């Protein structure tokens with residue numbers, strides 16, 4: 001019988017998460033029954049959404065939510081042979097018994113030279129989020145100018161590169177000079193450190209004096225209040241995330257953006273990546289091809305050891321990661 005290590009949400013987060021909010025627990029698993037498989041986690045994802053979703057989707061005592069790349073080590077399900085790899089919504093656990101309904105098989109022709117961990121990164125949910133935010137929400141066109149924040153992260157770095165592939169000018173904002181250097185390496189036209197620029201407004205104006213057609217919003221809060229007035233007429237804003245708000249204990253207030261929205265006739269749309277799940281197979285193939293052609297690059301911030309999941313999660317929320325934050329078991 002396999003034993004799983006799991007990380008439990010011991011206490012709902014109040015403000016920024018802390019070590020004592022998590023608890024490591026052992027769980028005895030039963031043998032997989034007919035139709036079930038036993039999985040062993042290889043890479044686990046730590047994502048910003050876990051912070052707000054913990055409030056609405058989880059109770060104290062639940063295993064932390066999350067996806068992982070796992071290997072099938074026992075199988076009574078013909079769709080998942082022993083040795084194949086899957087992306088599973090298993091939560092923070094080393095081993096899982098699953099009936100397959102929450103698993104997506106990683107295709108057998110996944111290229112040898114692409115790390116499997118990218119299936120929870122650029123060639124997975126974060127990559128798809130970047131693609132759909134640009135294509136479906138912004139409907140971005142060649143020649144337009146894109147602003148993206150948290151630009152050196154999993155979603156932002158892919159969004160900026162896809163916009164470059166589409167012939168756009170790309171301006172990225174990130175929280176360290178190393179991140180800014182990385183954005184330049186990726187081909188961003190302009191990049192700045194939002195923590196050290198004397199004036200965010202001036203930095204945005206300098207990077208694109210004519211303004212922005214599209215804004216891929218990952219951060220929200222005060223950044224957004226300064227960025228929205230910099231939009232061009234008929235600009236589109238894809239509201240992907242608001243990470244600057246996730247740990248707030250009291251709601252932030254204005255400045256409010258209505259007058260800019262009205263007079264510039266802006267379109268602002270929130271979205272969740274799952275809306276276009278029916279397109280995922282084709283989209284992932286497209287992004288895998290870009291990666292193999294060297295047009296899409298992806299860094300990972302790898303934390304080693306399942307016992308370090310909370311540290312990896314909190315580190316990502318604090319901006320320690322360049323590229324996708326993952327934990328290697």
Ligand code: NDP
Pocket residue numbers: 047048049125126129150151152153154155156173174175176179218219239240241242243244245271272273274316317318319320321323324325
């Ligand atoms: P990242 O890899 O970008 O990691 C999070 C980054 O956010 C940090 O590295 C940090 O970078 C930045 N950050 C943290 N706190 C702040 C702050 N107060 N102000 C500004 N930046 C901050 O994460 P993801 O790429 O996975 O996610 C990016 C965004 O996309 C998140 O808002 C997430 O919730 C959202 N998302 C939405 C989805 C959807 O379906 N709508 C799906 C997936 C993600 P820095 O050093 O630059 O500050």
